Amino acid sequence: MTHSTTKEEVILVDVDDRMIGTMEKMAAHQKGALHRAFSIFILNSQGQWLLQQRAWGKYHSGGLWTNTCCSHPRPNESTMEAGIRRLQEEMGMVCQLEHLFQFTYQCELPNGLIEHELDHVLLGFSDHPPIPNKDEVTAFQFIDQDALEKAIRDYPENYTVWFKLCFEQVKDQLNQRGPFR
Numbered sequence: 001m002t003h004s005t006t007k008e009e010v011i012l013v014d015v016d017d018r019m020i021g022t023m024e025k026m027a028a029h030q031k032g033a034l035h036r037a038f039s040i041f042i043l044n045s046q047g048q049w050l051l052q053q054r055a056w057g058k059y060h061s062g063g064l065w066t067n068t069c070c071s072h073p074r075p076n077e078s079t080m081e082a083g084i085r086r087l088q089e090e091m092g093m094v095c096q097l098e099h100l101f102q103f104t105y106q107c108e109l110p111n112g113l114i115e116h117e118l119d120h121v122l123l124g125f126s127d128h129p130p131i132p133n134k135d136e137v138t139a140f141q142f143i144d145q146d147a148l149e150k151a152i153r154d155y156p157e158n159y160t161v162w163f164k165l166c167f168e169q170v171k172d173q174l175n176q177r178g179p180f181r
Contacts, residue, residue: 021072035116039066068124080099083097
């Protein structure tokens with residue numbers, strides 16, 4: 001894990017995504033405070049989804065498969081700036097991102113933490129293989145959509161909550177676009 005001398009803060013928001021303050025990240029997850037987050041989905045030119053397996057040492061959902069990258073913007077950082085920063089920090093990748101949609105969810109995690117996030121879903125396309133940060137990512141894979149749908153259906157416990165919640169919406173938006181870039 002990445003450690004620093006200052007505690008990481010998240011941006012607290014209301015249901016309309018207006019900032020109402022900040023809170024230390026772990027405290028926000030202990031209290032279930034609604035905060036801003038983002039989830040990045042990267043696909044390659046063959047239409048394969050780039051997934052990561054979260055490092056086992058993460059403070060929650062360790063070892064689970066999820067979208068390419070996810071995190072929280074810092075105070076005074078836009079969601080897009082944060083997405084670009086974290087994609088490079090976690091996956092060693094740089095690519096253009098676009099905002100697809102946002103959704104809010106709340107769930108209790110097995111370790112007693114509560115995810116309550118207004119999650120901005122960002123999309124990018126890249127054929128460059130990632131160079132993952134081993135402190136953040138245990139493994140990665142490119143997977144065809146049909147195989148991914150089957151894996152989620154057959155083994156839902158292997159995937160993060162937020163990924164399962166927004167996968168169908170991402171898929172639907174991609175299908176509306178037609179062929180991949």
